[in-house]
Amino acid sequence: MPFRRTRTAWALLLPLLVLLLAGCASRHGTTETTAATPNTPVDLEVENHNWSDVVIYLVRGTQRQRLGMVNALSSTVFTFPYRRLGSSGDARLSAHAIGGGGYTSESVLVQPGQMLKWTIESDLSRSSLAVY
Numbered sequence: 001m002p003f004r005r006t007r008t009a010w011a012l013l014l015p016l017l018v019l020l021l022a023g024c025a026s027r028h029g030t031t032e033t034t035a036a037t038p039n040t041p042v043d044l045e046v047e048n049h050n051w052s053d054v055v056i057y058l059v060r061g062t063q064r065q066r067l068g069m070v071n072a073l074s075s076t077v078f079t080f081p082y083r084r085l086g087s088s089g090d091a092r093l094s095a096h097a098i099g100g101g102g103y104t105s106e107s108v109l110v111q112p113g114q115m116l117k118w119t120i121e122s123d124l125s126r127s128s129l130a131v132y
Contacts, residue, residue, distance in 0.1 A: 038083035043115040044093070047075045050122050052097040058084060059092040059104060070120070082112050093129065095120055105129045 048054050048070040056078065057064040067078040085091050090109045093116075096102040103124035108131055110116065120127045 038081060040082040040112040041079050042082050042085070042110060042112075044078045044080070045075065045115065045117045046070045046078065047117070047119045048072060050097055050120050050124070052100050054120055055096045055098070056118075057094040057096070059094050060084075060086055064094060082110075085110055093118055095124055095127065097124065100124075103127060 044056075044067065046054075046056055051072055053069055053071050055069050056067045058067055058080065059065075065084060067080060068076065070076045082089075088109075089111060090107050092105050092107050094102060094104040095118075101124060103120075105118070105127070106129075108116070108129060110131060115132050117130045117132065118127065119129075
């Protein structure tokens with residue numbers, strides 16, 4: 001008689017165990033599919049408080065890539081692929097006023113899906129950069 005009870009208990013527990021393991025396996029698969037690709041867009045919003053038009057560059061090491069120009073006293077959003085930041089995800093931004101000086105920000109670390117906001121002041125060295 002005890003053998004029959006054990007057998008019945010296993011018959012009831014086995015399907016429950018299979019369902020539990022299947023639930024864990026499906027959860028594991030969803031985290032892998034949400035990984036960012038190198039083409040994930042990164043937005044850079046530039047708010048220019050300077051009286052001059054400003055050219056914006058993305059700087060990695062000694063290489064700089066032009067993103068575009070922001071007119072005086074206006075705002076613009078630039079979008080570029082995450083792969084431009086390289087494998088480490090860190091870079092600097094550089095602003096060069098037309099007919100004036102330039103300023104390069106400190107290095108920032110950006111994760112896929114984040115956005116940058118750079119406020120350029122009339123004195124370029126007082127500009128502020130934020131990552132959201």
